[in-house]
Amino acid sequence: MTTENKNNGGRLNLLVATQDAEPVCEWVREALGKEPVEVTQPYAEESRLEIYFDTLLEAKIAKKALPAELPIQAAEAKEYKEQDWTTFWQHHFQTMELGKNLRIIPEWEDVPEDERTNIIINPGLSFGTGGHFTTRFCLEALEEAIQVLKPQTMIDAGTGSGILSIAAIKLGIPKVDAFDYDPVCVDQCNGNAARNGVDGTINFFQADVLEPGWYAEPSDIVCANILTSVLLEAAPLIKRATKKRMLLSGIREIEADAVADTFIQLGCREISRDGDGQWCGLVIDV
Template structure:
């Protein structure tokens, strides 16, 4: 793929009943080794999952590979162009004020200079702009943890665009490692870090949160903005990786008790939780 078309390729769209999203996402990750992007309106009964490939042919092959038993209502493979993606983000991603001192700014907008911490993001094909409740929750909980605890080290599991790690570094946390299952995210994270003047100051790498070995030593703070099914399975590894606090999100509100109970059974304590009627985040102390 040429440099000028590096964000062009194939797209597989899956329309799924909202209660079936987790099951379909798990299949996509296991069978296609891709991270789906969920596009859902609040309280909607249906969700659109978008999976991106390097070429239309790959998307068409993935479409044919969908098992008949997968709970998908409709499926479509299509080509997307770089300008389609750019137009999407320019329309949906705007400057946002978060917490007490954070501001998320799209790369194509001018960042105000007023003493607040500006985080410059171009999401590319990665997840994480601060617009989704789960990312917003983690950013505000991260700022609170930095303000109230002595946080020197952090692990960002499922980093997406790198937005949490970049915010943490700009707040003043000196030692941060961040990983994602998708190598495209890791590339985008390094680019976003460079945009924010923290290039080379965060260690981004590819790893699977379900596989041991993504941390060599515990960190003061662990952020895990991952779907519930993965959080439940990875809970023992996440707990062992944290010394002080864990920020959990990517959780549907109806699943929050199950996630909290899992970590409580591992010896943790729930500090707080918040939700928007559909998604939820939980603050856990170790």
């Protein structure tokens, strides 16, 4: 008799043109209920999307469900092992310093002892290591906002690995609420908080940013590193949840004006923006 190996699963690999990555990701989220991992080199013409499932059979079924009109160049369903995921992150995720005083460290690397604020992360299947521009932007904008505004409260919408919330607590914000649509992320966040010695100090929970009820009262800062389409739809809720400043990312550079204009029409003002040629982040004050 065989037993299922809980450390194995299925992965659907999709190769797409970089400009088609976002519509394909949207279909995956809506049709499969999964958050794809986008593996793209800067300025590359092609992107690889990875979608993870509990079993290889689920990955094969998802492959068969791909619509013919979806702009996919190649698709492959294969088994992955837990060690494959670990090896991926150990290759792609390394210690990095950013901002004035932040350092992001994979949990498998040694932690330096100096004046920098260390944030120890095991990303698991969650998004948010500081390696992607959108996460770096939010971390650096958060560090600056803390210095300038002295916020006492923060909401982290679409928290992923919990990296922004953990940084907020370690940089001095006393009260942080953080949520994600994916319950796997919430479990991973609690683990990362424990790795940083701040377990129990952040309220991690599952919620949908598009549905009212994810905040009891407005916070000084709201971080939302989520997709442009979601930011646009959730803009009124995000604005009402913010007392002072919004840090918005997950935005393609060509979409930045549309996001900024949406919040300006709600009575906000753009403070700054930054981008890397592909992705962009916005600092918006209410």
